[in-house]
Amino acid sequence: xxxxxxxxxxxxxxxxxxxxxxxxxxxxxxxxxxxxxxxxxxxxxxxxxxxxxxxxxxxxxxxxxxxxxxxxxxxxxxxxxxxxxxxxxxxxxxxxxxxxxxxxxxxxxxxxxxxxxxxxxxxxxxxxxxxxxxxxxxxxxxxxxxxxxxxxxxxxxxxxxxxxxxxxxxxxxxxxxxxxxxxxxxx
Amino acid sequence: xxxxxxxxxxxxxxxxxxxxxxxxxxxxxxxxxxxxxxxxxxxxxxxxxxxxxxxxxxxxxxxxxxxxxxxxxxxxxxxxxxxxxxxxxxxxxxxxxxxxxxxxxxxxxxxxxxxxxxxxxxxxxxxxxxxxxxxxxxxxxxxxxxxxxxxxxxxxxxxxxxxxxxxxxxxxxxxxxxxxxxxxxxxx
Numbered sequence: 001x002x003x004x005x006x007x008x009x010x011x012x013x014x015x016x017x018x019x020x021x022x023x024x025x026x027x028x029x030x031x032x033x034x035x036x037x038x039x040x041x042x043x044x045x046x047x048x049x050x051x052x053x054x055x056x057x058x059x060x061x062x063x064x065x066x067x068x069x070x071x072x073x074x075x076x077x078x079x080x081x082x083x084x085x086x087x088x089x090x091x092x093x094x095x096x097x098x099x100x101x102x103x104x105x106x107x108x109x110x111x112x113x114x115x116x117x118x119x120x121x122x123x124x125x126x127x128x129x130x131x132x133x134x135x136x137x138x139x140x141x142x143x144x145x146x147x148x149x150x151x152x153x154x155x156x157x158x159x160x161x162x163x164x165x166x167x168x169x170x171x172x173x174x175x176x177x178x179x180x181x182x183x184x185x186x187x
Numbered sequence: 188x189x190x191x192x193x194x195x196x197x198x199x200x201x202x203x204x205x206x207x208x209x210x211x212x213x214x215x216x217x218x219x220x221x222x223x224x225x226x227x228x229x230x231x232x233x234x235x236x237x238x239x240x241x242x243x244x245x246x247x248x249x250x251x252x253x254x255x256x257x258x259x260x261x262x263x264x265x266x267x268x269x270x271x272x273x274x275x276x277x278x279x280x281x282x283x284x285x286x287x288x289x290x291x292x293x294x295x296x297x298x299x300x301x302x303x304x305x306x307x308x309x310x311x312x313x314x315x316x317x318x319x320x321x322x323x324x325x326x327x328x329x330x331x332x333x334x335x336x337x338x339x340x341x342x343x344x345x346x347x348x349x350x351x352x353x354x355x356x357x358x359x360x361x362x363x364x365x366x367x368x369x370x371x372x373x374x375x
Contacts, residue, residue, distance in 0.1 A: 021355055023250035049291065056304045057287050059210045059280025060217050062250040066281050067288055083285075090281065094273075097249025098257055102269050104247055105261045118373050122329050123366030124242035126336040127358060129322045130343025131245065132218065136315030137348040139215070143308045152309040159313025163219065164320060170223065171212045174310050181306025182299040 001041070001076045006088075009041075009072070013065070013092030018100070022131075024062050024093055035068065046071045066090040143187075151186050194230050196263050199271045205229065206256055206275030211283065215311025217252045217276070219318040225259065232259075238325040246358065252276070330372045331365065339365050 012034055016027050024031075028051060035042045050071060054064030069089025073082035111117050144152035155177060162168045180186045196202045209220040226234050244254035253273060260272030294300055326336040343361050346352045 018248055020248050020250070021358070022245065023252075026354070049295070050288075052304075053288055053291055054284060055215055056307060057280070057284045058212060058214050058217075059284060060213070060250050060252045060276055062253060063277070063281055063284050067284055070285055070288065086281070086285065090277065094249065094253065094277075097247070098253060098269075098273060101244070101247050101249055101254045101257045102261060102266065104243065105258045105269075108243065109262070115370060115373055119370035120366050121239040121242050122331065122373070123364075123369035124246055124358075124362045125238050125329060125365070126326060126331070126339035127343045127361040127365055128242050128245040129238065129319050129326070130340040130361075131347060131354060131358065132322070133316050133319035133340075134344045134347035136312045136317075136319060137344070139315065140309060140312035143305050143312070152305065155306060155309040156313040156316070159310040160317040160320070161313075163314050163317035166223075166227065170220065170314060173314075174212075174214050174307055177310035178303040178307045182303040184299075184302055186309065187302045187305040 001072075005039075005041075010088065010092050013089060014096050017093050017096040020093070020097060024065055031065075031068065035072070041072045041075060042068065046075075062093065063090070065093045149187070155180075155186050193233070196229075196231060196268075199264055199267060202260055202264065202268055203271045203275040206272050207279050210276045210280045214307055216315060218255075219311075219314035221252060221255060222318050222321065231263075234322065234325045235328055238322050241322070246362065329369075331369055332372075335365075335368060 016024065016030065020027055032047055036044055036047050047068065050067040051064050054061055054067055057063065066086045066089055070082045070086040072089070073085030076085070108117055140153065140156045143149070144156075159173055159177065162173060163170060177186065196205065205224060209224045210217055213220040222234075222237060225231050226237050232240070240255060240258050241251070244258060245251045247254055253276060256272040256276050257269040260268030260270070262268070264271070291300070323340065326340075327333065329336050331339075339361055343357055346357045346361075347354055
């Protein structure tokens with residue numbers, strides 16, 4: 001990869017950032033088209049492993065873009081390039097949206113008593129909460145699509161009830177779930 | 188507006204490490220852990236405030252969890268707060284994910300690894316739905332009224348979870364309906 005390629009990568013990520021309502025997971029197919037199909041900077045399996053891993057790993061899901069960058073760097077120049085390209089990719093996908101969010105926050109806090117601002121926050125609330133529950137539903141069904149996976153459904157249900165109850169530490173629930181899964185008891 | 192006094196982050200490092208801590212726990216998405224920390228443990232905001240900030244964070248471009256961290260940081264320490272909160276969300280987890288990537292390359296073909304990941308995915312899905320259900324309780328104070336809120340929420344869930352419509356389309360249409368109705372109900 002030459003300088004023009006790196007510049008092209010950054011320009012694409014900056015543009016994707018501005019368009020990433022709901023987060024960059026919505027851009028997965030577009031990123032795949034650009035990075036794998038068009039430019040061949042990543043293999044198909046590298047791309048898919050990055051997406052799967054980032055969803056399983058701790059931290060915000062946007063980190064899959066850092067992992068994509070890491071793999072692009074590995075392909076282009078090994079360990080010397082990988083950390084830099086990972087950082088470059090993460091900054092590229094986040095800087096525009098985070099800056100916009102910061103200025104939006106400033107504007108909203110100056111205008112918090114405007115009728116339109118109040119109406120927006122209150123009017124959007126039911127929809128965004130529903131979307132959150134729906135994303136949990138989609139995550140549950142992505143793993144467990146048949147009745148044979150009933151143990152995974154029970155796991156999801158038990159986890160949900162315990163979180164609503166609120167007394168159990170969520171990190172330990174994940175660890176126990178992972179342990180039971182590895183032993184083949186759940187999945 | 189009656190302002191209830193609640194705890195605030197003590198310093199930039201408090202902000203940074205609080206977000207680091209929650210991000211490192213947040214397998215399969217950090218939002219459930221953000222709600223637990225911001226609303227229940229640290230009590231930096233009420234559930235009602237959390238829902239309203241989330242509405243903005245989810246509507247703006249960018250990862251909603253990152254957007255929320257920027258809002259929280261800016262509220263207490265201006266742009267420095269945003270930088271420290273966002274850095275807390277990213278610094279330790281990005282190193283972790285690279286290490287996990289190297290581990291996964293070694294052991295990813297073991298069946299136990301995939302079984303564990305599926306099980307953790309199922310747990311994380313439960314966390315997300317539970318968080319959404321908890322947030323629904325904040326809608327009791329919404330000026331739209333409980334019936335309109337229930338209608339919008341049900342429509343949002345069905346169109347995305349069952350009909351698989353594009354989430355930006357659902358956000359735009361239902362959001363516009365909700366915002367217009369709220370605008371007509373709020374007195375200035």
